[in-house]
Amino acid sequence: MAVPPTSHRIDPATGVLSSPTGRYEKRLAELAGIYADADAFAAALAERGDSIVYAVHEVRPAAARGDLIFGTTFMEPGRIGDEFYVTRGHIHARANRPETYYGEAGEGLMLMESPEGETSILEVRPRVMVYVPPLWIHRSVNTGSAPLVMSFCYPADAGQDYGLIARSGGMATRILADGTGWKAVPNADYRPRSAAEIDAILATQD
């Protein structure tokens, strides 16, 4: 028997997706070590450590191989010092799996990094589809003053790897407030990957 079709309404104001198979949220206290300014993070933690930074609604199919996972990401606006709220970020565990992100509400960025350490930054706006190709690390950034809501779609066998970013001391680029806009600055804690690690990622097959 084939799995039955389903439909899901997306609320662009809240990111709520009807009939999800799962939902999770990340609170500020769970994002220790992500931001540059340790003092500002400690202060924010004391003030609003249990506040939500982002929440995900998703629909995961029963079977993995060849299927799709889709859902929404809702990100609160906010900063740690000058640094905008970001998601933890990941590369797919099967590194050659891509992802699409589609702007539903708000203003933000998709911050992406190739295995070699090249940064790519694309603006997310309503009705803008961002394609994160295979092999790119990616993280969302809310650069606006309102929630950033996106819908996403990726192969069901992709998985998430958070270790690659952690081993490099974060992503090569940070996004800071700059007047009413944003600017990209180098991450002082960043340690480029070794040639062997880069080659291993680029060699991902199947």
Next chain:
Amino acid sequence: MAVPPTSHRIDPATGVLSSPTGRYEKRLAELAGIYADADAFAAALAERGDSIVYAVHEVRPAAARGDLIFGTTFMEPGRIGDEFYVTRGHIHARANRPETYYGEAGEGLMLMESPEGETSILEVRPRVMVYVPPLWIHRSVNTGSAPLVMSFCYPADAGQDYGLIARSGGMATRILADGTGWKAVPNADYRPRSAAEIDAILATQD
């Protein structure tokens, strides 16, 4: 080297997707044999045979396996007799590949059929995500009086098979105008698939 990220703006009024890698359109004259009312089709053909029924913008990546194809479908409103305009419809050539369709503008239906011949009909509206699971034949129907625009996403190795529908004399269900709404009626030309053909589709692996 990793393929660079890209972003694409969707115009919900026209279905135009910026920076597509491909675009195609289907004109009425290319859809012979799809509709029930042969006389009405002949009359429509004489009157507007070269008019567009639907147009697709798409982004196809270089590599297939594990990647995604995404884009938009724009459908004109219209009818052949009482039958609403539909897309040709397909099952994926790798039949166990799914697809998501997301309403951007207009009102329509996703008309779906399992290998066994079960019909599923889900309404497409702005902000509604329809999940077409693996193994389901699917066709879009514009039941409104304005263009129906959707964005879609599916695995890059899915492919399209149009023969399965043709061999069955179409899909089991047709969508007709009913006052200001729609109704589903049996397709008199439909020939159910054999048990062997059903089994072969359900056995799709990898």
